[in-house]
Amino acid sequence: MNNLKEINFSARLKDLRKNKKLSQTELANFLGITQANVSRYEKGDQLPDFDTLVKLSQKFDVSLDDLVFSTGFTKEELQFIDSTKKISAEELLNDYELVVDGVAATDKEIEEAIRMIKFNRFQS
Incomplete structure (x- = not known):
């Protein structure tokens, strides 16, 4: 958490x-x-x-x-968040379909989002 x-x-x-x-x-x-x-x-x-x-x-x-x-x-x-299933970036790409505003995100969009998350974490 x-x-x-x-x-x-x-x-x-x-x-x-x-x-x-x-x-x-x-x-x-x-x-x-x-x-x-x-x-x-x-x-x-x-x-x-x-x-x-x-x-x-x-x-x-x-x-x-x-x-x-x-x-x-x-x-x-917070208790709900702690109890939810956590998935890795690889699982997200391989095993799930991420839908944003009713449209499935492409692998490229997901990879870009993951890079942005990693970059933001590095900046903190």
Whole structure:
């Protein structure tokens, strides 16, 4: 399941703040920082230091892992994903037909998609 985790801190922070009905200024005051810093966190322009992350996790009653590496999936969705059958790229090419928008993907399209996935993983 680790391949599902991605840093999605900015969106997660904004969602948590809005769910608690806090303004950026109110959150900034709690953290002892400026509203501009909170704005930069939520835009993804800056990441907070460790102490600030700890304060945020305590404020929103979430683990650091959930705060920083939220997948956006619910617990039930993650359980479903974990229970689904995983197939290799070779199985996809040889044993299955991938259909996108009602049209079967060609081997060339699938191979291109696999190359793009590998490239994106290499860039991370």
